[in-house]
Amino acid sequence: MLEPALYLIPVTLGDTPIDQVLPAYNRQVVLGIRYFIVENVRSARRFLKNVEPSIDIDSLHFSELNQHTDRRLIDAYLDPLRQGEAVGIISEAGCPAVADPGADVVALAQCASLRVVPLVGPSSIILSVMASGFNGQSFAFHGYLPIDEGQRIQRLKQLEARVYSEDQTQLFIETPYRNLKMMQTLLQVLRPSTHLSLAADITCPDESIHTRTVSEWKRLLSAARSDEDRQRLVPRCPAIFLIYK
Amino acid sequence: MLEPALYLIPVTLGDTPIDQVLPAYNRQVVLGIRYFIVENVRSARRFLKNVEPSIDIDSLHFSELNQHTDRRLIDAYLDPLRQGEAVGIISEAGCPAVADPGADVVALAQCASLRVVPLVGPSSIILSVMASGFNGQSFAFHGYLPIDEGQRIQRLKQLEARVYSEDQTQLFIETPYRNLKMMQTLLQVLRPSTHLSLAADITCPDESIHTRTVSEWKRLLSAARSDEDRQRLVPRCPAIFLIYK
Numbered sequence: 001m002l003e004p005a006l007y008l009i010p011v012t013l014g015d016t017p018i019d020q021v022l023p024a025y026n027r028q029v030v031l032g033i034r035y036f037i038v039e040n041v042r043s044a045r046r047f048l049k050n051v052e053p054s055i056d057i058d059s060l061h062f063s064e065l066n067q068h069t070d071r072r073l074i075d076a077y078l079d080p081l082r083q084g085e086a087v088g089i090i091s092e093a094g095c096p097a098v099a100d101p102g103a104d105v106v107a108l109a110q111c112a113s114l115r116v117v118p119l120v121g122p123s124s125i126i127l128s129v130m131a132s133g134f135n136g137q138s139f140a141f142h143g144y145l146p147i148d149e150g151q152r153i154q155r156l157k158q159l160e161a162r163v164y165s166e167d168q169t170q171l172f173i174e175t176p177y178r179n180l181k182m183m184q185t186l187l188q189v190l191r192p193s194t195h196l197s198l199a200a201d202i203t204c205p206d207e208s209i210h211t212r213t214v215s216e217w218k219r220l221l222s223a224a225r226s227d228e229d230r231q232r233l234v235p236r237c238p239a240i241f242l243i244y245k
Numbered sequence: 246m247l248e249p250a251l252y253l254i255p256v257t258l259g260d261t262p263i264d265q266v267l268p269a270y271n272r273q274v275v276l277g278i279r280y281f282i283v284e285n286v287r288s289a290r291r292f293l294k295n296v297e298p299s300i301d302i303d304s305l306h307f308s309e310l311n312q313h314t315d316r317r318l319i320d321a322y323l324d325p326l327r328q329g330e331a332v333g334i335i336s337e338a339g340c341p342a343v344a345d346p347g348a349d350v351v352a353l354a355q356c357a358s359l360r361v362v363p364l365v366g367p368s369s370i371i372l373s374v375m376a377s378g379f380n381g382q383s384f385a386f387h388g389y390l391p392i393d394e395g396q397r398i399q400r401l402k403q404l405e406a407r408v409y410s411e412d413q414t415q416l417f418i419e420t421p422y423r424n425l426k427m428m429q430t431l432l433q434v435l436r437p438s439t440h441l442s443l444a445a446d447i448t449c450p451d452e453s454i455h456t457r458t459v460s461e462w463k464r465l466l467s468a469a470r471s472d473e474d475r476q477r478l479v480p481r482c483p484a485i486f487l488i489y490k
Contacts, residue, residue, distance in 0.1 A: 008375045020270040021365045025262075045333070046327045095371055099382035107378030110442070110456035118375040120266045120448065122365045126340055130363040131353030136343035140385035140413070170384070203365065211355035 002032030003117075006081055006087045006109045007103065010095045013045050013238065014204040018050060021122040021203050027051050029119060033088040035061045035080040037105055044090045065089075065101050074105055081114055093238075095123045099143060099173075124240050125171060128199035131209040132169070134244035139169035146206020149185075156189045160243060163194065169244045174234045182241065187221065190214045190243065198238040208235065211242075247277030248362075251326055251354045252333045253347065255366020256292050258483065263295060266367040266448050272296050274364060278287065278333040280306045280325040282350055289335045310334075310346050319350055326359055338483075340368045344347045344388060344418075369485050370416060373444035376454040377414070379489035384414035394430075401434045405488060408414040408439065414489045425479045427486065432466065435459045435488065445484040456487075 007029055012021050030051050038044035041062045048055050063077045081087045086198070089096045089105060095118075096102040109116050129136050146152045159170040174182040179200075186196060192215035199209040212220070217233075224230045252274055257266050275296050283289035286307045293300050308322045326332045332358060334341045334350060341347040342361075354361050374381045387404070391397045404415040421429040424445075437460035445452040457465070462478075469475045 017270075019268055021268050023264055023266050023268055025265040095375055097375045097378070098371065100381075102375075103378055103381055106376065107456070110378045113455075116376045116378075116454055118372040118447075118454070120365070120367045120372070123371045126343065126368040126371050127363040127365070128338055130342045130347075131351065131361045133342070133348055133355045133361075136345075136348050137388035138386065141383065143382035192361065203362075207362070209361055209363070210358075211352070245299070 002029060002086045003115070004081055004084045004086050005117045006078070006106065007033060007086060008096045008106070008116065008118040009088045009090045010119060010123075011091050011093060011191055013094050013122050013202055016122075016203050023120050026119050026121070030088065031055070033086045035063075035085055035087045037063045037065050037077050037089045037093045037102070039066050039086065039090075039100055039102075040064070043092060049092060065105060067101065069101070071104065073196035075108055077105060078109055078112065078114060081109070082112075087105065090137050090221055093095060095121050098123065098125070111212060124199065124201050124238070126210065128171065128197065128240045129169060132197035132211050132242045132244070134169040134195070134197065134211070134242055135167060136169070138167060139171060141171045143173060145172050145174075152185065153189050156186065160190055160194060163245050167245075170243055171240055171242050173240055176236050176238055179236060179239055180230060183217070183221070183234045185234045186241065186243075187214055187218050192218075195244050197242040197244075198234065198239055199242065200235045201237045202240075206235070206237070247274060247331045247379070248360070249277070249326055249329045249331050250360035250362045251323070251351065252278060252331060253341045253351070253361065253363040254333045254335045255364060255368075256336050256338060258339050258367050258369060259446055261367075263447050268365050271364050272368070275333065276300070278331045279304065280308075280330055280332045281311050282308045282322050282334045282347070284311050284335075284337045284345055285309070288337060292335060293380065310350065312346065314346070315347065320353055322350060323354055323359060326354070327357075338364050343368065343370070367448050369444065369447045369483070372447050373416065373442065373454065373485045373487055374414060376444060377456050377487045377489070379414040379440070379442065379456070379487055380412060381414070383412060383465035384416060386416045388418060390417050390419075397430065398434050399404065401431065405435055405439060408488055408490050409433070414487055416485055416487050418485055421483055422483050424481060424484055425475060428466070428479045431486065431488075432459055432463050437463075440489050442487040442489075443479065444487065445480045445482055446482045447485075451482070
């Protein structure tokens with residue numbers, strides 16, 4: 001019998017086998033839960049089928065939580081937990097409540113003194129800090145940067161200044177099809193000696209994590225002769241950008 | 246046959262069963278490696294025996310990397326990889342190269358364009374962000390804060406200001422026996438309405454992750470009548486402190 005709690009259930013990043021990135025224990029926990037809060041019911045069902053092909057999906061309850069969900073409904077999603085049933089939040093990719101709406105439910109659970117149990121899974125943030133060689137004793141993740149070009153450049157200069165003044169690694173993300181544009185902006189704005197790491201497709205078959213100075217990236221990109229070559233350097237897939245001195 | 250690379254191998258946080266926090270795939274990788282870079286040979290051997298009791302420890306090579314290691318020796322630790330052999334870095338706790346000397350080796354590997362592959366494991370940083378209910382789209386980990394009381398208070402005020410000005414979750418750690426002292430400083434320095442999460446013994450049997458406002462923590466702590474009661478609220482064990490609005 002699973003202890004009643006709000007379990008935070010990570011999923012794979014992309015089409016990676018479950019055993020590669022999730023502990024066996026997560027499977028046990030998942031199979032003990034009947035109430036799920038999910039960003040997308042269809043992909044959550046697919047994940048559960050993947051965890052256990054014989055799972056009886058129809059006996060499970062799904063509550064959808066995304067940007068369209070009325071915030072006033074969310075509190076009721078925790079009613080089963082108040083009545084002694086385990087509830088799980090399943091992420092769309094990676095760890096729930098890090099870069100998705102799950103955090104709102106967790107905040108409500110904490111506010112109501114309900115037990116919250118996070119499970120281990122792939123976090124592209126931590127994996128990229130590990131593999132970059134950058135400072136892991138001090139780092140900041142900023143999500144997406146401003147879209148407006150002027151604001152973005154200003155923000156990048158501020159983050160780079162913090163690399164030097166606080167000895168802090170800076171991380172941010174971009175929509176995959178804009179990765180190359182982001183890289184070009186970075187190479188324009190940052191100092192030539194600043195280190196830039198691009199961690200793409202983490203835990204997936206095409207994983208690539210490369211740390212170079214800004215001037216080395218410039219050299220590599222200007223030597224690329226075709227779009228294909230440029231895409232090999234800056235893939236059009238989920239990626240994290242990291243900067244450090 | 247394992248692809249030659251520098252594998253970053255997380256371990257459990259405390260005496261947790263391996264299956265609870267490490268994917269089965271990590272075991273496969275570990276068993277394919279003969280060259281290890283470790284912070285402490287004895288605990289690395291214990292971890293490997295735990296992963297596979299029948300492992301032939303004497304056939305493995307260990308290079309020690311800690312604050313006493315001469316930085317000039319480290320580059321040679323990567324020689325087996327240059328010769329086509331997989332090399333592993335084993336952490337003392339949690340994920341290597343996040344809050345330990347492993348990052349120096351990773352930086353050397355990246356600089357030499359050697360492949361670096363991070364494996365999934367328990368990160369108290371990510372797990373505590375998930376379970377706090379705080380903003381996971383923007384957060385900063387700061388390691389230990391200054392020891393000097395005046396500097397520490399100044400730093401805390403700076404971090405709290407950033408919570409409000411940048412909508413950013415702030416994380417830091419303390420030596421376990423000083424957790425209560427840290428909590429008392431926090432309750433003195435921070436605004437009553439600021440939220441403070443204490444995530445202790447993450448993934449271990451006594452795991453506790455509680456988010457309260459500063460004024461609620463004050464009330465709880467002043468109601469505690471004995472040292473035992475206070476320790477129940479602020480355990481003397483590995484913990485992360487998080488603040489957010």
